[in-house]
Amino acid sequence: MAPQAPWTLVRKGCSMLRLEARPAPSRLFAWASPLLSLVVTIVVATILFSALGKDPVKSLSVFLIEPFNGLRSLTELGLKATPLILCSLGLALCFRSNVWNIGAEGQYLAGAMLAGGLALWFTEQQVGINRWAFVPLAVIAGALGGAFWAAIVALLRDRFNANEILVSLMLVYVANLLLSWLVFGPWKDPKGFNFPQSVSFADGAAMPRIFTGMRLHWGFVLALLAAVGMWLFMSRIYLGWQMQVGGLAPAAARYAGFSTRRALWTALLTSGGLAGVAGAFEVTGPMGQLTPYVSNNYGFTAIIVAFVGRLHPLGCVFGSVLLSTFLIGGELAQSRVGLPSALSGVFQGVLLFSLLACDTLIHYRLRWSAAPRAAGAAA
Amino acid sequence: MNETALLIAAMLASGTPLAIAGLGLLINEKAGVLNLGAEGMLLMGAVTGFAVAFHSGSTTLGLAGGAAAAAVLAMVFGWLVIWINANQYATGLAVSLFGGGFSAFVGVRYVGQKLGAPVNHAIPLLADIPFIGPALFRHHPMVYLTLVAVVAVSWFFYRTRAGLVLRAVGESPESAHALGYKVRLLRLAAVACGGALCGVAGAYLSTVYAPLWVEGMVAGRGWIALALTVFATWRPLRIVAGAYLFGGVTMLQLHLQGMGVQIPSQFLSMLPYLATIVVLVLISRNPMWLRANMPASLGKPFFPGG
Numbered sequence: 001m002a003p004q005a006p007w008t009l010v011r012k013g014c015s016m017l018r019l020e021a022r023p024a025p026s027r028l029f030a031w032a033s034p035l036l037s038l039v040v041t042i043v044v045a046t047i048l049f050s051a052l053g054k055d056p057v058k059s060l061s062v063f064l065i066e067p068f069n070g071l072r073s074l075t076e077l078g079l080k081a082t083p084l085i086l087c088s089l090g091l092a093l094c095f096r097s098n099v100w101n102i103g104a105e106g107q108y109l110a111g112a113m114l115a116g117g118l119a120l121w122f123t124e125q126q127v128g129i130n131r132w133a134f135v136p137l138a139v140i141a142g143a144l145g146g147a148f149w150a151a152i153v154a155l156l157r158d159r160f161n162a163n164e165i166l167v168s169l170m171l172v173y174v175a176n177l178l179l180s181w182l183v184f185g186p187w188k189d190p191k192g193f194n195f196p197q198s199v200s201f202a203d204g205a206a207m208p209r210i211f212t213g214m215r216l217h218w219g220f221v222l223a224l225l226a227a228v229g230m231w232l233f234m235s236r237i238y239l240g241w242q243m244q245v246g247g248l249a250p251a252a253a254r255y256a257g258f259s260t261r262r263a264l265w266t267a268l269l270t271s272g273g274l275a276g277v278a279g280a281f282e283v284t285g286p287m288g289q290l291t292p293y294v295s296n297n298y299g300f301t302a303i304i305v306a307f308v309g310r311l312h313p314l315g316c317v318f319g320s321v322l323l324s325t326f327l328i329g330g331e332l333a334q335s336r337v338g339l340p341s342a343l344s345g346v347f348q349g350v351l352l353f354s355l356l357a358c359d360t361l362i363h364y365r366l367r368w369s370a371a372p373r374a375a376g377a378a379a
Numbered sequence: 380m381n382e383t384a385l386l387i388a389a390m391l392a393s394g395t396p397l398a399i400a401g402l403g404l405l406i407n408e409k410a411g412v413l414n415l416g417a418e419g420m421l422l423m424g425a426v427t428g429f430a431v432a433f434h435s436g437s438t439t440l441g442l443a444g445g446a447a448a449a450a451v452l453a454m455v456f457g458w459l460v461i462w463i464n465a466n467q468y469a470t471g472l473a474v475s476l477f478g479g480g481f482s483a484f485v486g487v488r489y490v491g492q493k494l495g496a497p498v499n500h501a502i503p504l505l506a507d508i509p510f511i512g513p514a515l516f517r518h519h520p521m522v523y524l525t526l527v528a529v530v531a532v533s534w535f536f537y538r539t540r541a542g543l544v545l546r547a548v549g550e551s552p553e554s555a556h557a558l559g560y561k562v563r564l565l566r567l568a569a570v571a572c573g574g575a576l577c578g579v580a581g582a583y584l585s586t587v588y589a590p591l592w593v594e595g596m597v598a599g600r601g602w603i604a605l606a607l608t609v610f611a612t613w614r615p616l617r618i619v620a621g622a623y624l625f626g627g628v629t630m631l632q633l634h635l636q637g638m639g640v641q642i643p644s645q646f647l648s649m650l651p652y653l654a655t656i657v658v659l660v661l662i663s664r665n666p667m668w669l670r671a672n673m674p675a676s677l678g679k680p681f682f683p684g685g
Contacts, residue, residue: 100468160660161669165415165468166606167659170652173599181645300479303472340487342594345480352473353455356465363464 019364026362033358034308034315038322040354041347048346052339059337063329063347066336075216077324079286080296083108084320085223086278087302089230090271092311096234098247099267101153103168104275105299106175107146111276112283113179114145116290119205119283120187120198129204135218138207138280146276147269149175154268158261164268172299180292187290198290207285219281224317226274231313243267275299296327297345304352323348384514386627386634391515391522392588394619394626396421396580398525400604401611401618402532403576408608409536410569411549413678415471416456418601419478420449420574421581426482428582429489429592436495438586442521445582446575452478453574457567464680479595489592497590519587521579525619528576533615545569549674552681562681577601599652606655610662612672628654 042060049056067077087104094101118141122129149171156162180196189199207217233240243263246253253260283294305323309315330344400421407414414420424445432441456474459465505516536542545565547555552562584600585592603625611617632647640647663669 102472156656156660161663161666162656162659163606163609163663166602166609167656169602170599170606170655173652174649177645177649181643184645185643300476304476307469340484342480342483342487346477346484347480349473349477349480352469352476353459356459356470356473357463359465360463 018367019360020367022363022365026365029358029361030310033361034310034319034355036358036361037308037351037355040358041351044350044354045347048343054337054339059333059339062332062336063344064325066332067325067328071211072214073328075211075214076328077321078216078220080324080327081317081320082217082220082223082285083278083282083296083298084302084305084323085227085317086274086281087271087299088305088309088316088320089226089313090267090274091302091306092309092313092316093230093234093240093243094267094271095306096247096311097243097263097267098250099264100165101150101168101268101271102165102303103149103153103170103172103299104271104302105295105297106168106172107149107272107275108279108282108295108299109172109175109179110149110272110279111142111144111146112279112294113175113182113290114276115141115280116198116201116283116294117141117187119201120290122205123199123202126202129202131204131206131208134205134284135207135222138284139222139277142277142280143273144276146279147273149276150268150272153272154265157268158264176292179290179294183290183292189289196292200289201284205284206288207281215286217281217285219277219285223278223281226277227313227317230316234313239266275302301327301348304348307352308355326351381510381513384510384512386630387514388517389630389633390623390627391518392626393629394623395522395525396583396588397600397604397607397625398619398622399521399528399583400577400580400601401607401622402525402528402615403573403580404604404608405573405611405613405615405618406532406545406569406576407573408613408677409549409674410545410566411552411674411676411679411681412457412460412566412570412573413467413471414453414456414474414570414573415468415605416452416474416478416601417471417577417605418597418599419475420452420577421584421597421601421604422478422482422595423452424449424578424581425585425597426486426489426581426592427578429492429494429585429590430485432494432582432586432590433489433492438494438498438519438590441586442579442582445585446578449578449581450571450575453570453577454567456574457570460680461563461566461570464682467678467680475601483594486592486594490594492592494586494590519583521583521587529615529619536615546674549676552676552679556681556683562683566681577604580604603651603655606659609669610658612662612669613674625651625654 045060045063046056049059067073087108091101091104115138118137152171153164153168156167157164183196183198187198189197207219210216210218234244242253242258243266246258246260246263278298279294283290287294301323305316305319308322309319326344326347330341333339333343334341400417404414404417427448428441428445431444432438452474456470459470460467500519501517506512536546544555544560548560548562548565556562581597584597589596607618607621610621628651632650635647636644
């Protein structure tokens, strides 16, 4: 349904800028809009840097260029992108199916706790294990943890009609507190000077690394494979197509006899599982132990990634790289320019805001016109 | 006896931000706009409120500053969803994420700072009544203003013509538009009002309740306030009652800890979140009942002439 112009900048009797409905959504702008919003974000960033008395060119290069500078930086970028890719893939499927799971952060933590528990078991029982043999176990533990956390949401939605936005979000806080209890309580390292952290995992209970001396692990490759898998599921598998129809046109899906319950469960279990695997990779990869800071807000950042990536699996990969640049840029900004790393959160928000605004251009085009339209267009 | 009085006092104090934010979101939703950005607006209000109170030395100015900042953020949201037709869920989430990021960024320099000495708000004579005094009459004026606000909001919605129009905008924007009301401006006004109240709630947390700034200090209260509007089936009085109930649950954990109950504090801290889920399940079980109470056009975009 293409509605009429939603707004106009009117000066009576003069030419004016107007939004006009396109006959069909623009494919060009569907993909140009993220680029446009990136430009807007850069403009905002430039203004902000100047206002804070920093050299905008230098600050921007810290944010956008340095993360790509050299092999080590690139591997760190891939390391940050891994959890983002996994979480955003699941969210893309959810959002396309009109299932508003925004608790990927909680599912991530649940996967991290279960996989971390597994790694701790191997460590404390001193069961020797090879890193390669550990990978499938970590994946299974993470997926089970995340899927279980998401299953609570699915069950309450399916059985009691409870809003999945609120339930999945409340479960983020619960997961955070559960993790906090574990690392302050039963799983605390007795020799850790009372820091809230577990013992360091044994050498075998960790993700194998791609390059020696760098933290990037094979989970990155698995995440890329997951993106391909999700792309196949969405574009080649009947159930994936049914779910997307259900999201776009619920009435049509009902009429065709597509099960909304199956879509709900599939979307939540898949996205929960993927987020859980992300948590498992992070805790057994770069962290190597459980701490309260297992997540870098990846589950929430992945929401932005999913939208920037147009809810498309390959888009999610690009979106993850972009948002990872922001995250690393934030860290660098602290050491190089003397700005708080929280700045990257501001840019993430600005990016999502401008993306949503630019998305208007998918359905509307800007037109200069001489005469005002019929009354009613301007309200 | 005295302990019970303190528990009641704590319940009122901790329920107040939920009540104010809940009323703000109610105004949004009665006009048909669903703002998932509550958490971000509370954070925005909290950090701005603290900053203003810190530099001016006045809590009242802090509350006003918090209201203004969150209202501005809410109006950006309003412009995007009402005029640009952006997805309400996604835009609301953007507000929450932006509010979280922005408040963390601005708040860095206020971490660990303290506001001036706490002010005694005891009401003369009344505060000295045994039991009732400590429970009810030693609060910050915001606690009493919340009660004024709920009466005002109820009166506005059910006793004034403007309230009727606003409800019409949320139930059937087409009809309201056909009658000549400016649906989009009214919705924007409701969104700004709701944002301002969320900002006050956030500023109350950082300048009166805590009073300090910590990153993410709102701790999900925005989301709980969103849930409250559902629990209360969109009735102002029930929102405030629910808010105090949740304030009680929050306080219960501290009380239980004080009594030496052997449960790890983390599990007690889960109570408000678990309670939200449980109540949500109980309320939502009957979809017909929920639908009968919900503003009919909640979350649906509207185009004049579309």
